[in-house]
Amino acid sequence: MALYSEKVMDHFRNPRNVGVIEDANGIGEVGNAKCGDIMKMYLKIEDGIVKDVKFETFGCGSAIASSSMATELIMGQPVSEVRKLTNKAVAEALDGLPDYKMHCSVLAEEAIRSALEDYQKRTGEIIE
């Protein structure tokens, strides 16, 4: 049996929404190099909708796949929905992660949450 599901490998090999949004209005970075995982999420929110999202990740295969899947799940979604995103939803969308890799999906959830907080701080908007 392979280490990862085909979904994980697909998102790892062909990550969606990779890169930087120059005029992002919400940026979140979580993790640290010491542990071997860093995720950075860039959000462009307009009219309460995620118009664009991009990520940069330093990490293992499942960290890259989790970032990619998370961006897909929130693209075009209203921020009120985005803030409800859980790591479980990310992992399930990837057809599961090995137990010891679940923290990668947690990191994806946290990166998005951190980017939303940054957006709130910048705009003063309260997300319900």
Place this chain on the structure above:
Amino acid sequence: MIYADNAATTKMSEAAIHTMVSLLNETWGNPSSLYEHGQKAKEVLEKAREEVAAAIGAEPREIVFTSGGSEADNQAILSAAALGKKNGKIHIISSAFEHHAVLHTLNKLEKEGYEVTLLDVHENGLIVPEEVEEAIREDTCLVTIMTANNEIGTIQPIREIGAICRKKNVLFHTDAVQAIAHIPVNVADDHIDMLSASAHKFHGPKGVGFLSARKGIRLTNLIEGGAQERGRRAGTENVPGIAAMTAALKETCGKMAENAEHLTKLRNMLIEGLKEIPHSALNGDAERRLPGNVNFCFEGIEGESLLLLLDDRGIQASSGSACTSGSLDPSHVLLAIGRVHDVAHGSLRLSLGEDTTEEDVRYMIRSVKEVVEYLRGFSPIWRDLMSGKKEFIL
């Protein structure tokens, strides 16, 4: 497919497979049985013991067949510790980058009251013999230092260390799992009291290895039972495995010089090629390392994703990143030579074998360069390094 993980395991040689299958078919008797079928197996076993002994300069009775390198390491260390304790000697010297079969056994002994000194392996991954001598105390019962490191391939000055131990009357054990059949090792010339080896690292089968213990050293049994292996290791002997190991050992030792020359050339070519990758560094001394071992750190990327993408390109390798070790910390070997966590996560080990070709090496250089560049392309660390927000370590 390019198999570049020969330090993890090697492909069984045809001679080893042939030997094993013919024994499984024909000579499957129990060596402890008195009828001819059993005695034939006994003959095979004792012939193997002679040949293994001859390959490392030991006497046949000094060879104990085990389930592999880890068992041999455990038995050697626990035996020396038990012998030491009888004379009030409870101090053991080792190094910070030994295999876990050694380090975890030492941890266990520490909990039982033994004192362990782990020597510095320095930035080049080499033990300094004088530091071994300085560390030896009145109550030192054992020095255990590996012949060659399994991750970074550095070859330790075991002959010098052995001579010091002999002079100081302290037992010397070496985990020679990575070295046997790859570089010359001789227990007599190198003053080795105990040596561990594993068959699958030199084209033999898994699940078999041996411990060489100088006569007069009373070994502690790890497995109690029958009187096999002169009472030092109970259990019906794995005759097909032992004979296959011996066939592989003879064959690989016979080609040692030729293989070493071929591999050293390819290794140096690979090192030169990978050095061209900016902000990378070779781990371990460039000269005093196993002929087929290449180990690099690349800043700004993580090892597991590197391995997966190399696998996609048909290259099988390994890494010392946390994600591949199953723990939160990267390789203890890389940390021991002073690599900080940030860069230790981005390590790659390519361990070449006798089948590796120059074309393979060129392909590996090209592939690693491309994959490292690709991963750096969306690494937030790399962005910070390039923008000057963070300082390069390598």
